[in-house]
Amino acid sequence: MNIDMIRAAAERLNGHALRTPFLNSPLLDALAGRRVWVKAECLQLTGSFKFRGAWSALSALDPKVRAKGVIAFSSGNHAQGVALAAKMHDTSAVIVMPADSPAMKLENTRAYGAEVITYDRDTEDRNEIGARISQERGLTLIKPFDEPQVIAGQGTCGLEIAQQATEQGITDAQVIVCCGGGGLTSGIALALEAEAPGLRVRPAEPEGFDDVARSLHAGEIKRNLRTSGNLCDAIITPQPGDLTFPIMKRLCGAGLVITEDQALAAMAHAWNRLKLVAEPGGAAALAAVLFHGDEIQGDDVIVTISGGNVDAAVFARALELA
Amino acid sequence: MNIDMIRAAAERLNGHALRTPFLNSPLLDALAGRRVWVKAECLQLTGSFKFRGAWSALSALDPKVRAKGVIAFSSGNHAQGVALAAKMHDTSAVIVMPADSPAMKLENTRAYGAEVITYDRDTEDRNEIGARISQERGLTLIKPFDEPQVIAGQGTCGLEIAQQATEQGITDAQVIVCCGGGGLTSGIALALEAEAPGLRVRPAEPEGFDDVARSLHAGEIKRNLRTSGNLCDAIITPQPGDLTFPIMKRLCGAGLVITEDQALAAMAHAWNRLKLVAEPGGAAALAAVLFHGDEIQGDDVIVTISGGNVDAAVFARALELA
Numbered sequence: 151m152n153i154d155m156i157r158a159a160a161e162r163l164n165g166h167a168l169r170t171p172f173l174n175s176p177l178l179d180a181l182a183g184r185r186v187w188v189k190a191e192c193l194q195l196t197g198s199f200k201f202r203g204a205w206s207a208l209s210a211l212d213p214k215v216r217a218k219g220v221i222a223f224s225s226g227n228h229a230q231g232v233a234l235a236a237k238m239h240d241t242s243a244v245i246v247m248p249a250d251s252p253a254m255k256l257e258n259t260r261a262y263g264a265e266v267i268t269y270d271r272d273t274e275d276r277n278e279i280g281a282r283i284s285q286e287r288g289l290t291l292i293k294p295f296d297e298p299q300v301i302a303g304q305g306t307c308g309l310e311i312a313q314q315a316t317e318q319g320i321t322d323a324q325v326i327v328c329c330g331g332g333g334l335t336s337g338i339a340l341a342l343e344a345e346a347p348g349l350r351v352r353p354a355e356p357e358g359f360d361d362v363a364r365s366l367h368a369g370e371i372k373r374n375l376r377t378s379g380n381l382c383d384a385i386i387t388p389q390p391g392d393l394t395f396p397i398m399k400r401l402c403g404a405g406l407v408i409t410e411d412q413a414l415a416a417m418a419h420a421w422n423r424l425k426l427v428a429e430p431g432g433a434a435a436l437a438a439v440l441f442h443g444d445e446i447q448g449d450d451v452i453v454t455i456s457g458g459n460v461d462a463a464v465f466a467r468a469l470e471l472a
Numbered sequence: 473m474n475i476d477m478i479r480a481a482a483e484r485l486n487g488h489a490l491r492t493p494f495l496n497s498p499l500l501d502a503l504a505g506r507r508v509w510v511k512a513e514c515l516q517l518t519g520s521f522k523f524r525g526a527w528s529a530l531s532a533l534d535p536k537v538r539a540k541g542v543i544a545f546s547s548g549n550h551a552q553g554v555a556l557a558a559k560m561h562d563t564s565a566v567i568v569m570p571a572d573s574p575a576m577k578l579e580n581t582r583a584y585g586a587e588v589i590t591y592d593r594d595t596e597d598r599n600e601i602g603a604r605i606s607q608e609r610g611l612t613l614i615k616p617f618d619e620p621q622v623i624a625g626q627g628t629c630g631l632e633i634a635q636q637a638t639e640q641g642i643t644d645a646q647v648i649v650c651c652g653g654g655g656l657t658s659g660i661a662l663a664l665e666a667e668a669p670g671l672r673v674r675p676a677e678p679e680g681f682d683d684v685a686r687s688l689h690a691g692e693i694k695r696n697l698r699t700s701g702n703l704c705d706a707i708i709t710p711q712p713g714d715l716t717f718p719i720m721k722r723l724c725g726a727g728l729v730i731t732e733d734q735a736l737a738a739m740a741h742a743w744n745r746l747k748l749v750a751e752p753g754g755a756a757a758l759a760a761v762l763f764h765g766d767e768i769q770g771d772d773v774i775v776t777i778s779g780g781n782v783d784a785a786v787f788a789r790a791l792e793l794a
């Protein structure tokens with residue numbers, strides 16, 4: 151895993167993925183007490199940064215292998231990313247999703263042309279389902295985060311942050327990243343190490359699912375006790391990845407931990423001040439900036455809004471806080 | 473009014489206003505039956521394109537005149553644009569707003585530092601109020617649309633559309649623009665005439681407030697019967713401007729007319745597919761594309777989402793349609 155892989159991924163993504171905007175709102179700055187720069191990955195194709203990693207991984211496959219189809223496990227954003235990237239590569243995708251995934255994520259994954267197979271989180275083993283289907287049909291597994299070409303794809307977001315921060319004259323700031331398994335976090339950290347070493351990544355996670363924060367603190371991988379039961383479904387993973395954790399350990403500052411209510415309030419602020427639709431997990435970094443500002447240093451802070459795939463009922467709860 | 477004024481405004485806006493993104497969603501394309509390109513002006517500073525015209529007008533004033541302060545009449549988006557542009561120019565702004573303006577627009581205008589004076593649409597004359605205050609304090613009136621430097625500022629959005637369409641290989645398409653008094657519509661039309669003559673503007677308006685569509689059809693200015701009572705508050709004006717109408721008459725295709733329910737449904741689609749917050753008036757062009765596609769020609773269509781300043785209760789109504 152190195153910066154050259156990220157640069158190569160950026161070449162492959164060029165013309166297919168969006169260079170997402172780097173937004174600022176004077177009213178949000180006033181709330182946060184510092185300048186807040188928002189990398190709006192919810193505007194990426196499929197509504198989250200996951201399209202970057204999916205495109206990177208699919209475009210790196212041998213065309214003959216790719217033509218047989220791909221398979222992925224995901225609660226929703228990686229699912230949509232892989233589904234659309236497969237469609238755009240004229241190949242097929244099978245996505246194994248928990249039956250209780252947000253309805254929008256299930257619907258959109260199907261709408262992008264993927265075959266969706268649902269399973270019960272409590273009684274079925276997704277790895278067993280995936281291995282069986284994959285073997286039967288000769289499909290290639292696209293892992294959600296612990297895969298070099300996926301990390302490289304997510305890292306392209308970091309290359310853009312480096313450029314966009316430089317355009318704004320920002321050379322020294324913390325970059326708060328919504329963090330699940332660490333694909334986006336480690337990819338951005340690698341890109342910034344090479345391109346903007348004054349920008350330092352810190353992961354943001356939900357309370358009770360702060361495996362990365364605890365792992366960084368302990369210096370070794372720690373697991374979450376639970377694997378479901380939080381509105382921030384997009385960033386709930388059992389533990390940091392074997393590939394992503396060493397990168398985060400080397401390059402990231404301490405993790406920030408937010409509550410579900412803070413995620414909902416951050417969604418309301420993104421709606422009001424930025425005119426962006428954020429999902430709870432995609433608003434974690436903004437929540438950290440708005441509600442844990444005393445744990446952050448610097449006059450400027452950069453945050454990712456990493457996704458916007460949220461059901462209307464959950465969004466309505468956020469609006470009640472607006 | 474000419475293209476050189478728009479180019480000069482673009483120079484003055486550079487580094488202050490945002491070059492807003494040009495977004496596309498495969499799922500939205502599928503709904504519309506053609507490729508839909510969205511110029512996301514709701515992401516502009518203050519949440520609408522109006523910041524462009526306000527900055528253009530304020531930056532064109534003699535500094536001594538500007539230092540005395542400015543005044544504007546507006547139901548909300550021009551209000552916020554002028555308020556922030558005044559603050560960024562270190563001068564003061566008085567904004568005369570209807571007392572029944574959306575709460576968010578009143579709050580945000582104050583939050584940008586302006587002095588807000590409300591009036592009763594039914595019993596008070598805003599022109600009388602404005603003239604009195606303006607005279608007492610030596611303020612310069614910044615008109616919302618019928619003012620050359622405001623049209624020039626809105627036209628910078630058209631310069632960007634011309635560039636962004638070219639980047640996507642689009643040389644021939646209709647450009648549907650949310651239309652009130654015609655500042656944005658005429659500005660974009662002038663910019664495209666010079667920079668991308670294969671792109672032709674068509675205004676979109678709410679039913680019952682289709683003064684521009686009727687004026688274009690008649691070849692002369694027609695008034696609306698009502699001046700309030702529609703969710704699309706941002707694009708409700710009594711009649712086209714004396715400056716904007718001749719430009720629209722020369723350059724625009726026939727107007728498109730949408731219902732309030734179509735505007736709400738378009739807001740839901742913008743939320744779901746684009747992760748953008750649109751206000752009803754800002755969703756009029758997208759509503760025309762989604763619900764009046766048979767009146768539009770071409771494989772590609774370009775639409776503005778011109779603003780996103782909407783109260784939570786109205787947004788919740790749109791979400792119910794998601």
